[in-house]
Amino acid sequence: MFIGSHVSTRGGYIGAAKTALSIGANAFQYFPMNPRSLATKVFSLRDAEACAQFCQEQRMLSIGHAPYPLNPAAGDDERSLMVRLLINGLEITGACGSVGLVVHFGKYVGKDPLQGYKNIIQCLNSATRAYRGSSLILLENQAGEGAQMGLTLEEMVQVRKLCEHPEKIGFCLDTCHAFASGMWRGDDWKEMETRGERLDYLPHLKAVHLNDSVHPCGSRRDRHANIGAGYIGNDHMRQLLTSRHLQHLPIVLETGTGRDGTHREEILHVKSLAGKGDPR
Numbered sequence: 471m472f473i474g475s476h477v478s479t480r481g482g483y484i485g486a487a488k489t490a491l492s493i494g495a496n497a498f499q500y501f502p503m504n505p506r507s508l509a510t511k512v513f514s515l516r517d518a519e520a521c522a523q524f525c526q527e528q529r530m531l532s533i534g535h536a537p538y539p540l541n542p543a544a545g546d547d548e549r550s551l552m553v554r555l556l557i558n559g560l561e562i563t564g565a566c567g568s569v570g571l572v573v574h575f576g577k578y579v580g581k582d583p584l585q586g587y588k589n590i591i592q593c594l595n596s597a598t599r600a601y602r603g604s605s606l607i608l609l610e611n612q613a614g615e616g617a618q619m620g621l622t623l624e625e626m627v628q629v630r631k632l633c634e635h636p637e638k639i640g641f642c643l644d645t646c647h648a649f650a651s652g653m654w655r656g657d658d659w660k661e662m663e664t665r666g667e668r669l670d671y672l673p674h675l676k677a678v679h680l681n682d683s684v685h686p687c688g689s690r691r692d693r694h695a696n697i698g699a700g701y702i703g704n705d706h707m708r709q710l711l712t713s714r715h716l717q718h719l720p721i722v723l724e725t726g727t728g729r730d731g732t733h734r735e736e737i738l739h740v741k742s743l744a745g746k747g748d749p750r
């Protein structure tokens with residue numbers, strides 16, 4: 471399996487890959503550009519390609535996380551800015567050899583919720599029309615804090631289907647968000663799996679954000695807890711981790727670091743839950 475955590479790009483994209491390997495990860499997530507800004511980034515192709523080559527040699531999988539202000543549900547006046555940023559993120563993650571760029575489903579503040587979905591589709595269409603590389607847009611489900619969109623499998627699947635290039639769009643499942651939104655109760659993974667197959671969600675699931683939840687199921691509050699230390703708990707995480715749909719995907723922790731300042735111990739813990747105990 472491919473298990474790891476979010477890592478810093480302080481040493482460039484290649485630095486992120488090397489950091490991940492050094493903590494026992496074979497999957498990782500990084501910020502391709504400044505996570506707090508809407509500015510596009512001029513990146514080093516050499517650095518990105520070194521990252522891609524390293525990951526190929528070490529058999530590692532990676533995903534990039536789009537900047538937080540990137541909102542596909544934003545209205546017309548902001549669309550070109552959002553599209554430009556999406557394309558920039560896709561170009562960087564593509565050059566880094568990543569599976570895709572994780573993008574939050576979106577936050578719509580207007581009166582007509584349907585307009586929010588239309589905005590998302592238009593934004594995704596414009597980006598996928600312009601980008602010809604292999605990196606995918608990975609839509610991430612939301613917890614329901616502030617934005618009441620992207621909380622169900624049905625919505626995620628429907629938006630993808632209505633896009634011009636669904637083949638360029640996949641999903642990233644955040645377990646904390648799924649639990650907080652009530653999409654996943656923790657004890658019903660089998661049901662969620664059946665539904666995910668029937669709705670055509672799981673075949674397009676390309677990455678997992680593995681996080682426990684500080685708040686109970688249905689709370690709609692987005693606070694990540696370390697695995698086993700939240701309301702989801704180890705047993706329910708084990709059910710999810712042993713699903714056949716997750717065996718080939720990058721599974722990435724977005725939790726607080728351990729005593730050594732890294733995710734090394736938590737990665738070992740997740741491996742043991744997944745039944746892939748450390749062979750060393």
Ligand SMILES: [Zn+2]
Binds near residue numbers: 724
């Ligand atoms: Zn996440």
